[in-house]
Amino acid sequence: MADDAGAPGAAEGTVRVDSWIWSVRLTKTRSQAATACRGGHVRINGERVKPAHALKAGDEVRLFHAGRERIVVVSRIIRKRVGAPAAVQCYVDNSPPPPPRELTAPTGVRDRGAGRPTKRDRREMERLHGRGHPSR
Numbered sequence: 001m002a003d004d005a006g007a008p009g010a011a012e013g014t015v016r017v018d019s020w021i022w023s024v025r026l027t028k029t030r031s032q033a034a035t036a037c038r039g040g041h042v043r044i045n046g047e048r049v050k051p052a053h054a055l056k057a058g059d060e061v062r063l064f065h066a067g068r069e070r071i072v073v074v075s076r077i078i079r080k081r082v083g084a085p086a087a088v089q090c091y092v093d094n095s096p097p098p099p100p101r102e103l104t105a106p107t108g109v110r111d112r113g114a115g116r117p118t119k120r121d122r123r124e125m126e127r128l129h130g131r132g133h134p135s136r
Contacts, residue, residue, distance in 0.1 A: 015077050017042060017061070018051035023078045024087040026063055026070055036065055061091075070095045 015023075021033040021042070034051040036042050042049055043062040055061070057077055063070045072091040082090075110117070117125065 013077050014054040014056045015079050016051060017044060017049055017053045017055045019079065020055050020074070020077065021061070021063060023081045024072075024090045025081070025084060026072070027065055032065075036063060041065065060094075068095070068098055 018030055018033040018037055021027055021036070022030040027033040027036065033042075037049060037051040037053070040048050041064040044053060044055065044059050046060075055074060055077070057074050059074045061070075061072050061074060063072075071094045073094060074090070075092055076090040078087075078090055081087075
């Protein structure tokens with residue numbers, strides 16, 4: 001069996017898009033990358049692609065994952081997952097900055113061991129989330 005260096009795509013400098021997205025740590029797992037491709041959340045040079053689409057250096061990859069859009073330009077093709085410092089060298093990140101934490105909606109946090117919310121607590125949480133009854 002041939003090594004990755006001897007794979008058919010190795011001479012042309014191409015790799016599967018789902019494998020590359022996982023290799024450069026844009027997603028935690030390869031299956032997440034493949035699911036994003038199948039769901040239409042990955043675009044290469046403006047076109048929606050399948051997980052097996054061949055990616056080459058110079059392509060622009062747009063990935064919508066974890067609530068934000070990542071826009072990266074491929075500078076180096078890799079086939080194996082590498083450490084974070086090496087992964088950053090494989091692409092140029094043109095993504096918009098993430099929103100500041102202050103602008104994100106705060107989530108309700110209950111004290112550990114506080115038990116189940118009472119009916120009053122539940123109604124207050126629903127009112128804060130905008131799901132409360134309008135007459136109350």
